[in-house]
Amino acid sequence: MSDNIIQLNEELIKTELKDLVRTSVEETLNALLDKEADELVNAEKYERSGDRQG
Numbered sequence: 940m941s942d943n944i945i946q947l948n949e950e951l952i953k954t955e956l957k958d959l960v961r962t963s964v965e966e967t968l969n970a971l972l973d974k975e976a977d978e979l980v981n982a983e984k985y986e987r988s989g990d991r992q993g
Contacts, residue, residue, distance in 0.1 A: 982988040
């Protein structure tokens with residue numbers, strides 16, 4: 940039987956996980972805000988349209 944020892948750096952794991960969650964939440968919120976803005980102005984970002992409201 941082999942005696943493999945695995946050491947985990949708990950602080951590093953917490954930091955990486957925190958950064959991952961923060962990035963995921965930020966990207967999701969930005970996507971939702973972009974979608975809402977597109978709907979409010981009746982056009983996508985940078986789109987030129989006669990129906991554009993802003």
